[in-house]
Amino acid sequence: MKKRNYELLVESTRDVFETMSFMEVIQNDPITVSAEIPGIDITAVICIAGEISGMLGVHCSKQFAAECFDMMTGGEGGAPSYQQLCDTVGELANMIAGTLKRRMSSKLDLFDLSLPSISVSSGQRLFYTGAKDDFPRLLVPFVLANGEKFYVELLYHRR
Amino acid sequence: MSLHILIVDDSMLIRQVVKKVVRQAGLDVAGFLEAANGQEALDILMKTPVDLVLSDINMPGMDGIEMLMRLRQIERLQELPVIMVTTEGSEERINEAMDLGASGYVLKPFTPERLVEQLGPLGLLCKREDGVEPPPDFSDPTAF
Numbered sequence: 001m002k003k004r005n006y007e008l009l010v011e012s013t014r015d016v017f018e019t020m021s022f023m024e025v026i027q028n029d030p031i032t033v034s035a036e037i038p039g040i041d042i043t044a045v046i047c048i049a050g051e052i053s054g055m056l057g058v059h060c061s062k063q064f065a066a067e068c069f070d071m072m073t074g075g076e077g078g079a080p081s082y083q084q085l086c087d088t089v090g091e092l093a094n095m096i097a098g099t100l101k102r103r104m105s106s107k108l109d110l111f112d113l114s115l116p117s118i119s120v121s122s123g124q125r126l127f128y129t130g131a132k133d134d135f136p137r138l139l140v141p142f143v144l145a146n147g148e149k150f151y152v153e154l155l156y157h158r159r
Numbered sequence: 160m161s162l163h164i165l166i167v168d169d170s171m172l173i174r175q176v177v178k179k180v181v182r183q184a185g186l187d188v189a190g191f192l193e194a195a196n197g198q199e200a201l202d203i204l205m206k207t208p209v210d211l212v213l214s215d216i217n218m219p220g221m222d223g224i225e226m227l228m229r230l231r232q233i234e235r236l237q238e239l240p241v242i243m244v245t246t247e248g249s250e251e252r253i254n255e256a257m258d259l260g261a262s263g264y265v266l267k268p269f270t271p272e273r274l275v276e277q278l279g280p281l282g283l284l285c286k287r288e289d290g291v292e293p294p295p296d297f298s299d300p301t302a303f
Contacts, residue, residue: 073172087170091173098245098247098248098266102248102266113217
């Protein structure tokens, strides 16, 4: 994994959160987790296809999704429904993937993005069938001021 | 002029956020209409007067580009301001939207300031009696 791509992923994630001005996030070093990620209830996935292909995922707890919903709607949204929690995580993944795409390919489209898919389950990891053993894989933990964690995961390979 | 604004996005959350940002941007809003894809938007536009459309590009069913292409083929909608609000930020995609008659574009995530930049030239910001546009209220720390 080139360091530059790790930086682009971190910058894109922070950009989404800081532009929305609702939460300051601090990233930790990328980690390797072979088993389940603890404290995860919801995973949103954006598929990447083109010159670069793979997946980008956002993993978080229901509590984190509820906090994001509340801050993004300015508290006007009321108590979020199950569907709204999923929608929130999906849109976060969508904006992070879109920002990453712009940072990686400002002139030409290196890849296209799918609509978000959401999965609700504990401790999920992403697996990409197009991957070889040494394909780039990043799992970056982010921490909010209140200690709540979420993860952004990127798996990709270049044609 | 109070505006009837159509927000087109498959995400209910983003439609809510856009409404909040539009209010923060200082527009005089008469009412919001919402659609989850391009076809729903066209259905609304065919039977309801709208002053401004804020539309996503990537949506299930009819996307924002096709919606834009189709509405520009309808004579009474050819001058309707349509701003694309999207994560699709490549030059290629933006040029495609602008060539089809988009009035502007805002990349997600976006600030109220960025929306104002796009609305200013369209003359849609509400004006005081002296003709000066009021400063938008960006004091809300949760502004998206």
